[in-house]
Amino acid sequence: NAGVTQTPKFQVLKTGQSMTLQCAQDMNHNSMYWYRQDPGMGLRLIYYSASEGTTDKGEVPNGYNVSRLNKREFSLRLESAAPSQTSVYFCASILRSGQNYEQYFGPGTRLTVT
């Protein structure tokens, strides 16, 4: 049981390049999330997918697209990377039981855009 996995762990891009961050979970969770974390800003929600086949914008969606490929996988794409997208990206999946939540995070992708 690997939990939430993310690839790659590190990436350096030049401005204008594109890339896809991959995320997978093996816990059969319905909901999956992409966050970015910047110094002094905390974790901010980019996009989420409440269930397979649905995706919605979070707090900071501009410059990103997502795909919920199946129940396990939720990818984040940067079509034309900008220096402002330098950040640590975390994928997460959530288990809900009534008002109880347990959110599992992947180890993160450290992205630098030059």
Next chain:
Amino acid sequence: RKEVEQDPGPFNVPEGATVAFNCTYSNSASQSFFWYRQDCRKEPKLLMSVYSSGNEDGRFTAQLNRASQYISLLIRDSKLSDSATYLCVVTSLNYGGSQGNLIFGKGTKLSVKP
């Protein structure tokens, strides 16, 4: 007013000290509350949920005051291994309607010294 506010710290305390973290939230409709712990360059991990009646887990005690929209975390007998950033988390109805996605505070950094 930001949805979740925390004192950023850092809190520098000696081993064995008692330390308290506070958090306020702006959305009175928030239903669920949590404390997460994040070690340097690692993903956040759930520390404990916060219940209206208050709850304790070993050296950790969490309290919720819905009237004041205030959450606290008390750590007794601090250990070196408690050094981390502590994130206050509440559910938000801004994203996902009734789903209640999680909104993270920016975190309070704790450093426990020998």
